[in-house]
Amino acid sequence: MLVRHFESKFTRPGARPLPESVVADFAAQSWPGNVRELRNVVERLMIMVPGEVVTAADLAFLAQGGVAEPRVDVVPDRVVPLHIARDDFEKRYILHTLAAQQGNMSRTADVLGVERSNLYRKMRRFGIAPARRGDDDVEPV
Secondary structure (H helix, E strand, O other), rough: OOOHHHHHHHHHOOOOOOHHHHHHHHHHHOOOOOHHHHHHHHHHHHHHHHOOOOOOOHHHHHHHHHEEEEOOOOOOOOOOOOHHHHHHHHHHHHHHHHHHOOHHHHHHHHHHOOOHHHHHHHHHHOOOOOOOOOOOOOOOO
């Protein structure tokens, strides 16, 4: 039920629902973490997997216990204005880097070569919620 709930939150326009086989793969996984971890994985899949369909192969990183490299389409499946394509790439790149840095905002900003405040601004613009781990990673309001 939670996978379907998070799927509805992050589904892109024109995307198909997750196949039952993919939902079953989620159920087969051990989730020693929490609901936020499941939410983050579903969000990552819905945002970063190119095309309309998420497949069981896109969940391979769960079995490996690590972060898999996302599939990258050299040619987009639809033509969009450049600023939309650029924003889409930037959002996916930030999400990928954030996942690779295990949600640490300071390290993510360092790897991306931007100020942490700029990273927070970009994340807000793209609707990416920062993981709240500790006070040292929380941007003052």
